[in-house]
Amino acid sequence: MSQSNFIVSKCMLIPNGSSLDEEYEISGGLPKINYYESIESPSISMTIRFHDIDQVIGRKGITGGELVEVTVKDGTEGDEFKITKDHRMILNAVVDMNTTSQVQEATLDFVSEETFINETSRLNKKFTGNISETVKKILTDDEKGIKTKKDVFGTEDNETRAVNSYSFIGNLKRPFDTIQWLCPKAQSANDDFGFMFFENLDGYHFKSIKTLLNQEAIKYTFADRPMEQPTILQNMLEQSNDVGMNLRMGMYANKTIYVDIENQEAEVIDFDANKDLNLKKKAKLNGLEEKPTRLMYRVNDAGVSQKGAERDKKDPKTSLAVYQNKSYIRNNLLFSQAMAISIPLNVLLRAGDVIEIELPLKKGDGDKPVDSTGNDKTNDPSGKYLICELRHIIGGGRGETQLKLIRDVFTA
Numbered sequence: 001m002s003q004s005n006f007i008v009s010k011c012m013l014i015p016n017g018s019s020l021d022e023e024y025e026i027s028g029g030l031p032k033i034n035y036y037e038s039i040e041s042p043s044i045s046m047t048i049r050f051h052d053i054d055q056v057i058g059r060k061g062i063t064g065g066e067l068v069e070v071t072v073k074d075g076t077e078g079d080e081f082k083i084t085k086d087h088r089m090i091l092n093a094v095v096d097m098n099t100t101s102q103v104q105e106a107t108l109d110f111v112s113e114e115t116f117i118n119e120t121s122r123l124n125k126k127f128t129g130n131i132s133e134t135v136k137k138i139l140t141d142d143e144k145g146i147k148t149k150k151d152v153f154g155t156e157d158n159e160t161r162a163v164n165s166y167s168f169i170g171n172l173k174r175p176f177d178t179i180q181w182l183c184p185k186a187q188s189a190n191d192d193f194g195f196m197f198f199e200n201l202d203g204y205h206f207k208s209i210k211t212l213l214n215q216e217a218i219k220y221t222f223a224d225r226p227m228e229q230p231t232i233l234q235n236m237l238e239q240s241n242d243v244g245m246n247l248r249m250g251m252y253a254n255k256t257i258y259v260d261i262e263n264q265e266a267e268v269i270d271f272d273a274n275k276d277l278n279l280k281k282k283a284k285l286n287g288l289e290e291k292p293t294r295l296m297y298r299v300n301d302a303g304v305s306q307k308g309a310e311r312d313k314k315d316p317k318t319s320l321a322v323y324q325n326k327s328y329i330r331n332n333l334l335f336s337q338a339m340a341i342s343i344p345l346n347v348l349l350r351a352g353d354v355i356e357i358e359l360p361l362k363k364g365d366g367d368k369p370v371d372s373t374g375n376d377k378t379n380d381p382s383g384k385y386l387i388c389e390l391r392h393i394i395g396g397g398r399g400e401t402q403l404k405l406i407r408d409v410f411t412a
Contacts, residue, residue: 006345006399008033010071011048013062016090020066026050032395033070035081037351038404039198039205039212039388042176043112046070046089049395052104057094066091068110072347072394081347081392081399086149087201088113112199114146121145123170123178131186132161135197135206138175145175151203160211162186162195179206184327185320193323194330200350200390207352209334213408217356217384220343234342242336250294251332258321260300267300269325273333276326298324333408338388339381345399351390355405358382383407 011027013020029050037044048068056062067090070083083089092115095107123144127134132155138145139152155161164187170178179197186195186208194209246252256269274282274289300321341357349355359382385405393400 005074006394006397007073008070008394009073010069011050012069013056013091014067014069014085016065016067020060020062024056024060026052026056029053030396033072033392035083035392035394037198037200037390039196039351039386042118042179042197042199042204043115044087044089044199044201045112046083046110047095047107048110049105049107052097052106055104057097057104057106062091062094062108064091064093068108072399074345074399079347081345081394088150090116114148114150114199117146118174118176121175122172123175124172126167126169128165128167130162130165131182132156132206134166135179135182138179139204142175144170148204150199153203153205154207154211159189160207161188162206162208163189184324184331186327187323193326194334195327196352198351200352202350205352209330212352212386213354213384215354217354218349219356219358220341221358236340246336247293249332250292250296251329251336252289253292254294254296254329255292256296256298256321256325258298258300262300267321269321271325271329273329277330277333334386335388335406337381337407337409339385339405341403341405343401343403345392345394346401347392349387349390349401349403351387353387354384355387355403356384357405 008027008031011025011031011033013024013026015021015023026048029052031048031050033046033048035044035046046068048070067085067088068083069085070081072081074080089110090113091108092111093109095109097107098105121144123138123142125142125144127137136152136155139148140146164185166182166185173181176197183195183197183206184193186206187193188195188208188210192208192210195206196209196212197204197206199205250271251273253270253272256271258267258269259265260267270292272290298321339357359380385407387403388406389404391402393402
């Protein structure tokens with residue numbers, strides 16, 4: 001999509017058991033839309049700032065809970081950005097109002113309706129069986145759960161869903177908190193560790209990190225004068241393998257003491273990333289990478305399970321602790337390099353997609369390519385990244401997509 005020629009053809013507030021008594025169109029107030037999603041968030045969100053010409057906030061009694069529908073059209077290519085009733089985005093708050101002598105401006109903050117349901121729900125029953133099936137049940141079926149009508153991805157495919165089972169009692173936890181709690185316990189085929197739970201415009205996702213990274217990549221190239229799509233308008237490397245921070249976080253090697261309250265036992269798990277994870281690029285720090293740099297204490301979750309909670313039959317004392325520890329480190333490794341880029345509005349992208357970027361290099365002495373700071377190509381930030389955060393900014397006939405990209409420099 002291009003960077004300009006966008007038309008907000010629909011921006012409508014819809015009654016939803018709230019004080020608003022009729023649908024109200026605000027597209028005439030020149031709305032500015034800021035839509036956001038992230039693989040670290042179980043909810044999509046959006047703000048709309050507009051000229052409140054008819055003083056709808058005061059006269060119509062906007063108090064929160066109203067639904068919103070949005071349609072943005074690209075007059076050049078015909079692509080559309082749509083928020084429909086099915087997305088169930090609910091007015092959370094009127095963030096601010098600014099009145100001048102000519103016009104009153106207001107900013108409306110919207111979140112997924114499931115965010116509200118999560119705050120009013122508590123799980124109080126026993127769950128058994130496959131972890132992915134449990135996640136779907138909490139989201140769609142359980143009487144104390146979310147009861148969403150949105151699609152749930154990653155829980156059906158035998159090749160990508162969790163292969164292990166886990167039994168537990170809800171203990172009056174919120175549904176989203178429970179699912180996040182299950183993420184490090186889930187294990188997919190081929191001993192792959194680390195699951196993510198998030199919402200994007202397509203629905204909810206409970207997928208392993210490996211499943212996300214194995215997707216086909218969409219390629220973007222940096223261009224000073226973007227004439228062809230897809231191009232990168234601006235980029236900035238935010239973080240690149242902070243060794244000091246990695247040592248402090250225990251990403252190369254650590255010790256974790258798991259305390260089993262039920263059996264009054266403690267177990268020490270030694271972790272070495274080079275040995276315990278399938279890294280394509282080994283960490284080498286003159287031997288420092290072999291020394292545990294962090295000591296952590298965790299409570300073995302089996303203590304809050306009912307008797308008979310399912311554990312790995314090979315090693316019932318340690319397996320849960322071992323793959324939880326691997327999951328935590330796998331998750332941290334995923335964020336070892338981060339980059340922020342801006343591209344012309346692309347409504348087809350989602351948080352959780354893979355993108356391949358190509359940034360310019362210039363030749364140095366000899367045949368070795370170097371980047372703009374003189375580093376050789378081994379430090380080239382180009383390559384495949386996972387979209388961690390996505391933000392569409394639309395207004396004044398223009399549109400832009402801002403992305404936070406992450407990748408694991410050791411397994412990439």
